[in-house]
Amino acid sequence: MTEAVPMADSPSAVEQADAVVVGARCAGSATAATLARAGRRVVALDSARFPSDTLSTHLLWPAGVAELSRLDALEAVTELGAPRLTKAYAAGSGHAIASEFPQVDGIDYTLCVRRSGLDHAVLRTARAAGADIREKCRVTELVWDGERCTGVRYTDSDGRPAEIRAALVIGADGRRSTVAKLAGALDPYESEPSGRNCYFAYWRDASTEWRDTAAQWRVGTDLGTAFPCDDGLLLSLVQPPAESGKLRPGDAERRYAAALDRIPPLRERLRGCEQVGRVRSATDIVSYFRRSSGPGWALPGDAGHFKDPVTAQGIRDALHYGRLLAEAVAPVLDDPVRLDRAVAAWERRRVRECREIYHWTNRLARGxxxxxxxxxxxxxxxxxxxxxxxxxxxxxxxxxxxxxYTPARMARLTAGALWHHRGDPRPVLADLAHEINATAHEFHTSCTTLRGTPPPVPPSSTGTATA
Known part of the structure; x- marks a missing residue:
């Protein structure tokens, strides 16, 4: 898959590839598989050895399942045994909404698959497509020629230093992206702290009635979910209002249990279920957009853009924009000028397509x-x-x-809310004013920081050039 050329100042060899992908989970494997199928030489490096778990709520709406199908990974994921979730259920303030899922490429169901199995299945798909996947490899440096990134230096699975030169370095290495840091793009140009913390655990599911339903409840300031997943388990997640300070031993378990007690219908859903394993947590959550492209580099997945888990959009976007990045750059990897244009256009597209769901997610994450x-x-x-x-x-x-939120629908909702608060309309009027201000702020953000042309990375941030 790669060609080695001698390196004058090292006893090892410098490899040549068309692209090197840092991170081989959903975004990285989707990118690598698509590039390999286009006939490109691609090496993907990951510090983990698979199967490997990672912190994630791992729900795939129909659009995410459709991405697995486009990647030819759906069969491998289906074999993991997660049930098809064909019903959506959302309840709040005494009202319950039940609906079916829309079809996306003929897929009308949702899947909740634990990341250890999901990521391994997608990685195996990329390997079968011809990508060179290397596990237990940690990237330590980017290689630069002036302001252009031309490769990576890393330690291999035996701890030996190695180097790969490539036309494009793709950082698909998550929120704490090494590539983003080394490219000077780690600080976001647009961000929104979440008003919620996230705690979740797996349960041995005792219910048969709910095994086809993705359910969510809101009670007071708390939000809780129950998503049946593979191996007969259930993923139950709660998002109470955020609390400041670092978690001490036992805090996650206590906060999780307390939130469940404040959401009686979720407690009822878990009746007869047995918790399996520990409570996992994500605090100090921040949604963001980072600069995600530059000469010779790009950042798909959470490395470049992240949304609060309250809407479970991360995996779909990792697969979707990883695939789109590969499709955009595969024909032009041999032409630096066209390559730079392609990655910049890909980044603008992601910003335009994600900014509305970004704002909507932030609303639901208010806590x-x-x-x-x-x-x-x-x-x-x-x-x-x-x-x-x-x-x-x-x-x-x-x-x-x-x-x-069309004007006509907002008018009807406002009229209904005023009728139900006719004794004291002030909360409705205050809410309406707040929504108008929030909408104006979102519009301003979309026209400025999220207009589709991210600010450039300062030239000095890429460090010393090394040919």
């Missing part, structure tokens, strides 16, 4: 009580199938949040 307008939305959706379908479609990326 506050359901507002009067949110309660009215739930109330209306219980009897309005189209409204319920729009809501479910937003998660699946087949509908846009703008379709939910």
């Amino acid at each position: 506050t009580d359901m507002s009067p307008l949110e309660v009215e939305l739930y109330r209306a959706a219980t009897g309005d199938l189209d409204l319920a379908a729009i809501t479910t479609g937003i998660f699946s990326r087949t509908r846009r949040p703008a379709e939910l």
